[in-house]
Amino acid sequence: MKLLVVEDDAETAAYVARGLREQGHVVDVAGDGRDGLFHAAEGGYDVLVVDRMLPRLDGLGLLRALRAAGVRTPVLMLTALGEVDARVEGIEAGADDYLGKPFAFAELAARVGALGRRPPLVEGATTTLRLADLEMDLLRREVRRAGRVIDLQPREFRLLEYLLRHAGEVVTRTMLLEQVWEYHFDPQTSVVETHISRLRGKIDRGFDSELLHTVRGAGYSLRAPGGGH
């Protein structure tokens, strides 16, 4: 993917850019908000990573200007630690996701990946999600694997739906907490781990191939056997 990182702290910018390049992305870096806006408006990026605090034009201003100009490139906004209302402000200005600093690189990489491979916004047509022999009927709220109906709790259904929509990608524990549970804090107990393990027991146990994988140090990934990563 072609990515633009708008970040004024040179060390952070270099760290992020190097990591993303190692994953095979093409990364441009802009050091302030106006530069960032200029580049973002110019040229065909798949995802923008924008710091909230920027010289010359701050991240929210950049985002508003970009959205006002009709540029719909997905944006991951980076915010300082502990800003409770930063997420809401960022989303209102047009950000697609946000991440508080400091972050683990795996978290950033997973979120950039999720944004870049977003399905087109015309979602109304999709009523069935499918991966290998796993099938989710969104209308009838029914899940089958190899033709066998699998009984899921409501939260397990939402979890699997999210994983299916991001099949092949790595999703982190925090992403799941935010997107599936709508918890914008970090619970100390293993809510995610417990649900993942139960879901795995239902969709993988007793079948000949595993779909739900744990990615060490990063999160989870739902992928077709032999799909590889």
Added chain:
Amino acid sequence: MRAPRNAPAAPLLRSAAFRLGALQALLFALTALVLFAVTWWAVRGYAEGQLRNAITDEAGEMAALAPATIAGEIARQTAATPQGPFYYAYYDADGRLRSGDLPVPVPAPGWAALQVRTLARDHDGHTEVLALSQRLGNGGTLVVGRDRRSADALNDLLQGAFLWAGAAAVLLALLGGALAARSYVARMQTVAASAARIVAGDLGARVPRSGRGDEFDLLAEALNAMLARIQSLMEGMRQVSNDIAHDLRTPLAHLRQRLEAAAREADSVDAFRGAIERALADVDGVLATFAALLRIAQIESRQRRAGFATVDLSALLNTLTEDYRPVLEDLGRRFDVAIAPGLRTHGDRALLTQLLVNLIENALRHTPAGTPIALRLEAGPRAAVMSVADAGPGIPPPERARVLGRFVRLDAARSTPGSGLGLALVAAVADLHGIALTFEDNHPGLRVRLDFPGEDAA
């Protein structure tokens, strides 16, 4: 002897109350002046009328006498009362003065004001006489006058009375102004003195109340409420700084020791990698603590009820229970849940979720493995009462208020993981929502009771 610039004696004259008093005095003086003018005008008109009536009557009586007897009658009258009040003059047809004590040339018929030299008294021997001159049938002229002594005396009396009354009113107004000013200045000085004590560092200083419930007491109450809030915020700040110093220094010191040991002792890539991973975990722990602290501070300073909406507590708890039931089952604990349907409150859904999660996790963390946890939601005196109860060691009554503070960990819990910020966050969220939070004895164990306000709670 001039008072020094900052002497507290000076403010009396500069006081707003005194200025008001002085203005009032001026107003009183003006009022007295206007009253005087109007009264004087009316009294003067009345006195003049009376004077003219008296002269007309006297002149009529004189004119009614036989012409030959007029001169004699006038002589008799002037001899009897040489100093007035009536003055007379009678001229014959040739204009010669035949009799009388008005030594003037023959006046034209009608009214006239004459200056008459008198022997007796009055201002430099002159007195003003109002006179009526009339032609008689025999061609003679009769002049009857009367001095203005009585009218002047009335005027003098009036002038005097108004002068004294006006002066008294002005003096009283000034005195009242001064008294009010003195009391205002004194009350203000107590406020200023309290402010000065606070500026000097005594944050506990408060503005004293007189107990009369007047506007100064209202001001004092408002100021004291503000001061109490400032003091609690300041203490919060100080507390946080101390907490950070105490509780973050330890993990950072450990981190440093570990890194130093790794630099010195690690002899393989794996050993280094292990040390780095442990260091990362340490740093993440410190960052989590920071984030929690900042979050609590932000919740505490948040504008009350901003972004609040109606929250279906029953639904929220049902969802939460479904999410946590598997966690408890995996831990081999029983989760006894009783949730009454349809209970609502007013609040921030995300914060309430975190409050409930923290309470459940707190119960999990501080009770021995296998201890059941009970969650109950029912209609309460305000809107709803929720309780999270466990059969663990509980919190001894004297410690119950303390555990809501930041970084507080009871000795028994020192060895358990956690930042010590969970209940502080619960307290902050409860305070923001007006939820009454109490710790009760569950016989055995702890029961945390939350009394939620209703949807329309103020």
